Amino acid sequence: MKTKDLRVVKTKKAIYQALTHILKNKSLTDINVSELCRQAGVNRGTFYFHYEEVGDVFKEFFEEVILDLQESYKEPYKYISALQLKSSVYKNLDPKTVRIFHHVKKYEDFYHIILSDNVSTTYYYMFFDAIRSNFIEDSKIGEYDESKKFVYSFMTNAIIGLIIEWHRSNFKESVDDMNIHLVQTLSAIARN
Amino acid sequence: MKTKDLRVVKTKKAIYQALTHILKNKSLTDINVSELCRQAGVNRGTFYFHYEEVGDVFKEFFEEVILDLQESYKEPYKYISALQLKSSVYKNLDPKTVRIFHHVKKYEDFYHIILSDNVSTTYYYMFFDAIRSNFIEDSKIGEYDESKKFVYSFMTNAIIGLIIEWHRSNFKESVDDMNIHLVQTLSAIARN
DNA sequence: ACTGTTATTGTACAACTGTATAATAACATA
DNA sequence: TATGTTATTATACAGTTGTACAATAACAGT
Known part of the structure; x- marks a missing residue:
C-alpha cells in the first residue's frame, strides 16, 4: 500500500x-x-x-526549491563559471558558496517573492536554515561545534544580505558579478 | 492649526x-x-x-523603536560597557556596532516578535534599513559610494544574523557576550 | 469485479473583513 | 461662546474564513 x-x-x-x-x-x-x-x-x-492557508501551498513549492539548493551542494562543481576558473581574483573563494548565486538566479521568481516586503518570514528562515546547514556541513570535521553557532549565523545571513541587495536591483547583476562582489566584500572586511 | x-x-x-x-x-x-x-x-x-490591518499598529510602535536606534547612534558612547573598556579583545571593535546589541536587549520583547517565524518581513526590513543607513553614515567621508552597496548589505545582514542567533537562544547571552561573539567571528573570517 | 477506505463535494453556520453611509459628538480656532 | 471641521459611532452589506457534517465518488489492493 x-x-x-x-x-x-x-x-x-x-x-x-x-x-x-x-x-x-x-x-x-x-x-x-x-x-x-x-x-x-x-x-x-x-x-x-x-x-x-494560501502560504502553505507556496511553502510546499519552496520546499522543492530548497531541496534543489541542497542537491547542488552535493554535486561536483559543474555550476562554477568559466570566469571563475580563469580569474585569479577567485583564488580564495569557496566554490560551494558560488553555487548559492547560481541557485538563486535559477529560481529568481521565487526569491523575488520570498525577499519581498510584507511576506511571511517563514520562507526567509527556510532559506536561512538551508544555507546555514550547508555552512555547518562544510566546516565540521568531527562533530558539530556549538561554540561556532554565531559564526555560522553571521556568515549565512551575510550571504543573504548580498542576495537582498541583488534582489533589490531586480537581479540585474550576473552570477559572476555577484561572485566578484562577494570576494571584494570579504577582502574589504579582512582589511579592517 | x-x-x-x-x-x-x-x-x-x-x-x-x-x-x-x-x-x-x-x-x-x-x-x-x-x-x-x-x-x-x-x-x-x-x-x-x-x-x-493589525500589523500597522505594531509597525507604528516599531517606528518609535527604530527611532531610538538612530538616536543611540548619535549619542556619545555612554552605552559601552565597562567590560569593553578594560579588555584588549575589543581593541578593533567599532563601539558604534556595540550599541546595536544594547538597543536590541533594551527592546527585547519587540525583537522577539520581529524575528519570530510567520511574521511580516516588513519589520525585518525596517530594522535592516535602519542599521544599513548607520553603516553608510559611518563610512562615508564625502558622498555615498554606490559601489559599496553590497558591502553595506553584507555587513548589515551579518550583524542581524548574530541577532537572529541571539533571538533563537531567547536572548540568554549578555550584551558583553554578544560583543565577544562579534569580535571572534570577525577574526575567524579574517583568518580565512 | 468486488470491497473497504478516504478524498472530495455541497451545504450550512457563526465570526471576521472591508467598505460605505448618515448621524452625532468632540474638537480647534477665532 | 459660537462655528466650522472632522473623528467617531452605529448600522448595513456582500464577501471571506474556518469548521463541521453527511452523502458521494474516486481510489488502491485483493
Whole structure:
C-alpha cells in the first residue's frame, strides 16, 4: 500500500497551477483561499483538508526549491563559471558558496517573492536554515561545534544580505558579478 | 492649526494598550481587527479610519523603536560597557556596532516578535534599513559610494544574523557576550 | 469485479473583513 | 461662546474564513 492517491495528486496540481497563475497578477499576500479554489476548480473544504492557508501551498513549492539548493551542494562543481576558473581574483573563494548565486538566479521568481516586503518570514528562515546547514556541513570535521553557532549565523545571513541587495536591483547583476562582489566584500572586511 | 486632535490621541492610545495586552497571550499574526477593537473599546470603523490591518499598529510602535536606534547612534558612547573598556579583545571593535546589541536587549520583547517565524518581513526590513543607513553614515567621508552597496548589505545582514542567533537562544547571552561573539567571528573570517 | 477506505463535494453556520453611509459628538480656532 | 471641521459611532452589506457534517465518488489492493 501507500501508493499516492491520484485524487490528491490531481487536486494539488490544480491548486499549484491556480496559484502560479494568480501570482502573475497579484502578490502572495493578497491571494485568498476562496479565490484560489475558484481558480483551481477545487472545493474550499478540500483545500482545508490539505492546507491551512494560501502560504502553505507556496511553502510546499519552496520546499522543492530548497531541496534543489541542497542537491547542488552535493554535486561536483559543474555550476562554477568559466570566469571563475580563469580569474585569479577567485583564488580564495569557496566554490560551494558560488553555487548559492547560481541557485538563486535559477529560481529568481521565487526569491523575488520570498525577499519581498510584507511576506511571511517563514520562507526567509527556510532559506536561512538551508544555507546555514550547508555552512555547518562544510566546516565540521568531527562533530558539530556549538561554540561556532554565531559564526555560522553571521556568515549565512551575510550571504543573504548580498542576495537582498541583488534582489533589490531586480537581479540585474550576473552570477559572476555577484561572485566578484562577494570576494571584494570579504577582502574589504579582512582589511579592517 | 494642526494641533493634534485629542480624539485621535485617545483612540490610538486605546488601540496601543489593547494590542500590548493581547500580545501577552497571542502572537501578532493571530490577532484580528475585531478582537483588537473590542478590547480597545473602539469602533471597528474607527480602526480602519487610521489603519489597514493589525500589523500597522505594531509597525507604528516599531517606528518609535527604530527611532531610538538612530538616536543611540548619535549619542556619545555612554552605552559601552565597562567590560569593553578594560579588555584588549575589543581593541578593533567599532563601539558604534556595540550599541546595536544594547538597543536590541533594551527592546527585547519587540525583537522577539520581529524575528519570530510567520511574521511580516516588513519589520525585518525596517530594522535592516535602519542599521544599513548607520553603516553608510559611518563610512562615508564625502558622498555615498554606490559601489559599496553590497558591502553595506553584507555587513548589515551579518550583524542581524548574530541577532537572529541571539533571538533563537531567547536572548540568554549578555550584551558583553554578544560583543565577544562579534569580535571572534570577525577574526575567524579574517583568518580565512 | 468486488470491497473497504478516504478524498472530495455541497451545504450550512457563526465570526471576521472591508467598505460605505448618515448621524452625532468632540474638537480647534477665532 | 459660537462655528466650522472632522473623528467617531452605529448600522448595513456582500464577501471571506474556518469548521463541521453527511452523502458521494474516486481510489488502491485483493
